[in-house]
Amino acid sequence: MASLAKELSAAAGAAFEAMGLEARLGEVRRSDKPELADFQCNGAMAAAKAAGRSPREIAGEIAAALKAHALVLSAEVAGPGFINLRVSDAALSARAEAVRRDAMAGGEKAAAPERITLDFGGPNVAKPMHVGHLRSAVIGDTLQRLFRFLGDEVVSDTHLGDWGLQMGHLITELQDEQPSLIYFDSGFTGPYPAESPVTMDDLARLYPQASNKAKANEARNERSQKAVAEMQAGRAGFRALLTHFINVSVASLKQDYAFLNVSFDLWKGESDVDDLIPEVIERYKAKGLAVESGGAWIVPLAREGEHIPVEKNGEITYKNAMPPILLINSRGGTGYHTTDLATILDRVEHMGPAPDRIVYVVDQRQAQHFVQVFRAAEKLDLMPEDRLEHIGFGTVNGTDGKPFKTREGGVLRLADLNSMALEEAFRKIDAAGKLPEDMSAEERADVAHKVAVAALRFSDLMNTRITNYVFDLDRFTSFEGKTGPYLLYAAVRVKSVLRKAAEAGHQPGAVAVSEDAERALVLQLDGFGAALLGAREKRMPHILCEHLYSLAQAFSAFYGALPIASEADAAKRASRLALADAVRYQLETGLDLLGITVPERM
RNA sequence: GACUCCGUAGCUCAGCUGGAUAGAGCGCUCGCCUUCUAAGCGAGUGGUCGCAGGUUCAAAUCCUGCCGGGGUCACCA
Incomplete structure (x- = not known):
């Protein structure tokens, strides 16, 4: 139905x-x-x-x-x-029963499912993820779950940043610290050691060191640029280092993602399309789309009315400019324009059936970059521009309205954010003192983790994707208000009622709604499908968040207004238990799509 | 300068393919635990929807202009 x-x-x-x-x-x-x-x-x-x-x-x-x-x-x-x-009451009763028995808890499949490559996460090798990576991870993972639930065929790929200047910084900085490493001996032909010469901590230290030096010193920057170009050109020792850097980083990244219930089908990166880059460049040149400019090769993208040159003080600036993409820079290296295009080529021509659509979940600040890449991809007939989609999102700000920083003024690492949320969850649980006495330490830790993840994911997802939002850990981990923990509490309470009833031998039965609170609850359940489809169509998870929050509220009102398991009339009790069960089912299904899991007790 | 996003209650935000008295959470004020988890529920408080025009029977929503804030504008990604 x-x-x-x-x-x-x-x-x-x-x-x-x-x-x-x-x-x-x-x-x-x-x-x-x-x-x-x-x-x-x-x-x-x-x-x-x-x-x-x-x-x-x-x-x-x-x-x-x-x-x-x-x-x-x-x-x-x-x-x-x-x-x-x-x-009619009969119509509502039948609808509640249908939701309870439905394979999708009252949702419905998308009318036109697609094969979608979902590109999100985008962590950089050697740079620990920071708070900014939270949004791509959580929004991307939620879309992945939602799309699959609604019938789309999704391949998710984290698309590691492992091909840019940061690799040059790492290589040169490591060389300065340990010049005797075999990787820097250009005469060595291998094989190189299987053991990495660096740990994640080393990488996290080397990168900022080099980056700061490069900012202050142009010659130092040049060295890094040169090292990247050599690595990209295939210098064996540098490539061996790259592999070590990637492996060490990925192990660390997986931990952070796992905490947040974020997963990927593929862990490919920019370096994986290395061998396709010459082909991409050749295709642009062969089609006459690439031009040489100041020692670099670019692909002009401006359309009618854009890119009008204006000369001012001898310098040319552009009005309404759509800058060209940089295919090859003046040092012979390739940047993320080119690797992104090579990645599209890879996804369309080398990875099984071509996707109907490629969706990128990346910071809104990259919007122009994606317009450029999409236009360039269309020019090459790789994929029409309208099948490429950038899902942008706003930045995470501190309570002062400025980009979120640590107390010391640095960028907050995602791993630290995760631990902070976990600590806060423990603190709130202790303060409430509501966990059952017999709960083991392991179960308690599991509850704290689930609360922390619910807090982080829900607070990020409930905001309109496109706008910036203010990160307030204390507010997000609160059990009061529109928060993940509130939803968890509501879901646990439904489960508890159902469990107690089952222990007393009371089972759900035929639904027969009559009370206002029951009607309101079923009307809310009825909106699940529209919320899911709306969230998919607009790529806006907050629509689903709103629905689930309202459902939890409707259940709490129902719970407060009417006895459920303790109702004396057997038929009414069975009906209300069935209603509660329908709520539990839809709530858990919906929360799972948000990457939030509900504990049995809390 | 161009492009883009945003401006709604004291705070944080929904609503924006036009529709009834503009919603939610927090905060504040009341009330509700001898029955199912009160980490809850109910009631109240609080708004010139940035400003000015326009379109319309009807505008927070669409259009134009302005003001204020964030972001982006070819060799870091």
């Missing part, structure tokens, strides 16, 4: 069509005014002008048609032409 909203929309749409109007006018949604109606349809007002009739008159006819529908208890015209609908 489809959702009530969908059934009613179809019925209203048919009624509009019967009047010679568009079916889409029949869209029915939850009422803004629960005291007036369960659902409403506003199409009559929109239709009035085209139909040349008064909106109330049209609404009257639609309402009359809807009254005949089996689900509808009443259909009334209000105000300028709103159609207010009430559905």
Whole structure:
């Protein structure tokens, strides 16, 4: 059975069509005014002008048609032409039962599923992930779960940054510290040691050292640039180091991701498409798309009306500029424009069936970069621009509204953020003192971890993706308000009620709603499918967050208003237990899509 | 300068393919645990939807201009 909203929309749409109007006018949604109606349809007002009739008159006819529908208890015209609908208790009862038995907990598959390559995470080798990486990881992973749930075929790839200047910094800095390492002996032909000469801590130390030196000293920077170019050109010792750097880094990255329940199908990186770069460059040159400019090779991308040169004080600047992509820099090296294009080539031509779409979950500040890459990809007929999609997101700010920093002013590492959240979860759990006495240390630690992850993931996902948000750990780990821990608590409480009932021999049975709190709960359950599809269509996980939060609230209100397991009347008790079970099922299903798991007790 | 995102309650934010009295959380004020987890629930408080025009029966929502803030603008990614 489809959702009530969908059934009613179809019925209203048919009624509009019967009047010679568009079916889409029949869209029915939850009422803004629960005291007036369960659902409403506003199409009559929109239709009035085209139909040349008064909106109330049209609404009257639609309402009359809807009254005949089996689900509808009443259909009334209000105000300028709103159609207010009430559905019957029987319809709500049947819907609740359907949700409880449904394979998707009341959700529905996407109408046009796609094969999607999802590129997110994007950590850099040797640079520990920082708080900025949280968003890509959490949003990307949630989209991955959501897309799969709705029927899309997803291949996720973390796309390591392992090909750029940072590798040159690491190589040269390591050379300064340990010049005798075999990797720097250009006469050595291998094989190189299997053991890495550096640890993750070494890398985390070497990179900022080199980066700071390079910023202050142009010659030092040149050395790094040169080293990258040599590595990219295939110098064996440098490539062996690269492999060590990647392996050491990936092991560390996996720990941070695992804490957050984030996973990837592929751990490919920029360096994996090394062998495709010459081909990409050749294709651009062969098509006459690449031009030489100042010792570099670029692909101009500006379109009509863009990129108008303006000369000022002898310097040329561009009005409305869409800069070209840099295919090869003046030192012969390639940057992330070129590796991104080679990666598209790889994904489209070398990795099994070509994806229908490639989706990148990357900081909004990269928006122009992706416009450039997408245009360039289309020019080469790799993939049409409209099948390439950048899902941008805002930055994570501190409570001062500026980009999040540690107390010392440095960038906060993701690993440290994870530990802070875990500590805070332990603190809040201790302060509440609500965990059962018999809970083992392991279970307690598991609960703390789940609370920490719920806090981090939910607080990130509940914000509109595109805007910046203020990170406030204390607020996010709170059990009060619109937080992950509140949702966890609500879900655990449903489970607890169901468990206690089962222990007492009470099972869920046929649903028969009658009370307001029961009706409100089922109406909320009914909105799951629309929330999922909306979240997928807009790539906005906060739509799902809102739904789940409202569901948890509706359950809490229901729980407060009516006895469930303790209801004396057996039929009512069985019905309410079934309702509770439907809520548990949908809540757990939805939270799982957010990467949040619910403990048995807390 | 160009492009882009944002400006809604004291704070943090939803709502923006136009529709009824603009919502939520926090905060603050009340009330509710001898029954299922009170980490909860109920009630109240609080808004010139940045400003000015325009389109419309109807604008937080669409259009134009302005003001304020963030971001980006070819050799780091």
